[in-house]
Amino acid sequence: MSVLQEISANVRNMKSMEYPVLARRTNQIQEELRKGVRKPYRDVIDVSWGDPHRAGVKPLSFVRQVLAACLYPKLMEGDRLMVDVRQRAQRLLKECAGGSIGSYSNTAGIPEIVQRVSEFITRRDGGVPCRRENIFISSGSQWALANILKVLVNSEASPRTGVLTPVPCHSTTILSLMALGAAAVPYHLTEERGWALEVEELQRALDSAKGVCSPVALYVINPGNPAGYVQNRKSMQEVIRFAAEKRLFLLADEVYQDCVYGKTEFVSYKRALAEMGPPLSETVELASFHTASKGLMGECGLRAGYVELVNLDPAVMKHINSLFSTNSCAPVLGQIALDVMTNPPQPGDPSYPLYMKETQHIRTSLAENVRRVEEVVNSLPGFSCQPVEGGAFAFPTVFLPPKAIERAKEVGMKPDTFYCLRLLEEAGLLFSPGTEYGQKEGTYHIRFCIMIPLDVMEELLRRLSGFHKRFMKEFS
């Protein structure tokens, strides 16, 4: 398949929007269940989103207490809330115009919060300095990415601007590229090596773009989504060298940096780049994205994220500054969530014990979920799941029998969508099909969120196992 064909196929997949079929059917099924229609399940487990609270994960008390106190300062009267909650809320309210979270803030975020986010990044990266001028808080990381893409993509260029994007890749970025008239140049992660990102494949992708589009940036997702890999330093260094050599802007989606389960530690691209020293550390242009939606906090509904920009030309920074300025600020409560995320309670703080207990509970649940998913899914016939090293999703291959593929074609569906629809219908599980994310031709995958309570995961695996065996038998 040529890159243009592959790009078009990507676009077609996105446009075909197979997922909405599943979402609509889910709504119908839920309506039927409410009306008392008998099904082999009492409810639909929706793990098609990276949305922990939706699946029953509890919010962190400290986060919610600080936010509630900022919203309704009367709560700080008396000693109902811990003293560190009250102190944090008081400090944050002082930093809001007029002492209210109901005021607009600077478009790049409340300056003091931006400052503390930059200090968090410096700590995270072992002292690599982060300048607050390089941080822009926005209504979610994807919104920030869309803004940076606006600067990178020349909508009127011929050939089109291209951005190297992984396969598989979550669809929001591809949609942002399409909206700007840019081309996604797919590079494939190597599934059989734990979804590794290999430089030879980047080179192949770049070559394939010749005469089709003009690539200006390389988009990486680490930890992965939907594929749950975590890049090691060596791999990142190779990617950075490649980007430098080909003069590609590095776009690093690092929103799952808190969610790492395997042996490979998370290292930010910023840190990997800085530690490579000059000239690379001073020249490779990088944007790194993070959010309050993902990670242990999982506050998707608050809508806040940020981007850090590294090595950008001052003139470009000025342009980006004015681009962010044409929009209103990010939701102030989301900004406050970012403050708490990057500055959680410390040992000795009154809220620390509960905070640790809650985060540890989520961490151990996730580790156990990952273990159980690999154990159960890999034991099923026709399934193969790479180790989930990070992120919020499992993305196993399912080897569909030819008869199932044929049946899918008969009903005009992608085979993995067909599988997901049957899974929904018969087992009350809402997964999303691999076709939404891109996959090697002839392979099929399913994605589901692993950031869910332990009991929900057990129920999910029970339903999946039962359904899958019946399905394979039916089409054997």
Add this chain to the structure above:
Amino acid sequence: MSVLQEISANVRNMKSMEYPVLARRTNQIQEELRKGVRKPYRDVIDVSWGDPHRAGVKPLSFVRQVLAACLYPKLMEGDRLMVDVRQRAQRLLKECAGGSIGSYSNTAGIPEIVQRVSEFITRRDGGVPCRRENIFISSGSQWALANILKVLVNSEASPRTGVLTPVPCHSTTILSLMALGAAAVPYHLTEERGWALEVEELQRALDSAKGVCSPVALYVINPGNPAGYVQNRKSMQEVIRFAAEKRLFLLADEVYQDCVYGKTEFVSYKRALAEMGPPLSETVELASFHTASKGLMGECGLRAGYVELVNLDPAVMKHINSLFSTNSCAPVLGQIALDVMTNPPQPGDPSYPLYMKETQHIRTSLAENVRRVEEVVNSLPGFSCQPVEGGAFAFPTVFLPPKAIERAKEVGMKPDTFYCLRLLEEAGLLFSPGTEYGQKEGTYHIRFCIMIPLDVMEELLRRLSGFHKRFMKEFS
């Protein structure tokens, strides 16, 4: 001045961004005050935004209590919160995925909230039906407007797409048009007739666009911003007939619909259109915008608004649907604020008395502020303020002496920016200059927010009067 010249002048004004000079100087002054530098004032009163909380207006208790209870449901234990607060929060949480405001919602908003917003619109418009499918909740009304403009504006068209926009007009809409490569075709409101919108002027503007751009829409702001007029039904009917005749899409910015102080009642364009009957009521395409940021609630920091679409082609609606779908949902707490805004406590509800007391206090303060502004400003030499009938701003003309205009030119500033800078420097008042909004050549204005506490307004008027007399004397 030709329309192209005038458009370019508009763009130049926006790009020159005189306001940031004032904002920067404000930050410096505040820093100086913190360091103990002596000034004739103790603080800067910033009334350059339409941001009531910034200026000291208090949030409404019911709104904040419901939001806090949704954020931290433990607050609902015991009887600290009124029963209607708890019931509202419980219902809203049931409508959130996983029972948490931390989950994503549908991209057009939580369906039950969208439904209640549509019921509010029906009540507001005396029974004119509103369909929930026509409502899209978004991160603020301007964001919704930018999305609708994306559909209306063909960035590649030659000549460019045009949108008729009032002069004066707040700058965010002009910036949105510029970002899309569209032209703002200015029509002037008639200041001496209380900033009336006159159809002859719309015709003149449309004629002036010939050969320059191709106008597809007419943008109206009612109640006005920065000019505080409220349109009467007759004027709206004329505008609607004009739009119908010229096949213009009507964009109605109605975010200040709650803020009306004069004799003219607010009537929505939707209602005015519906009551004109067929064929107009079935053909004129209309988008009406509202928000939780403005009005009595003033929750700018929550970032939520909505648009209602009327008479759009189903194919266009589908396109708009997918446009909104490429973005994440609006902040869920903002959506909840919209729910409360459109469904406040009713007589008999436990929270009703306090809600009434608080909103009445804001209303009477606003009425008193308007009265005092007109009284004081119009008594100053060289000032003329039209009646403020609605909205959040006063926008008086200031007749600057020739010597002041000359001095401004010498220092490379617009005369009204020069006036505002001196006002800031000498009296600690941050206003914004008329040049930011567009004004007839040779006229100068200043804009300031009137949604501020009574005592702040008195202090503001005291400082303004003192400064203005000194300024006029200096340049007489």
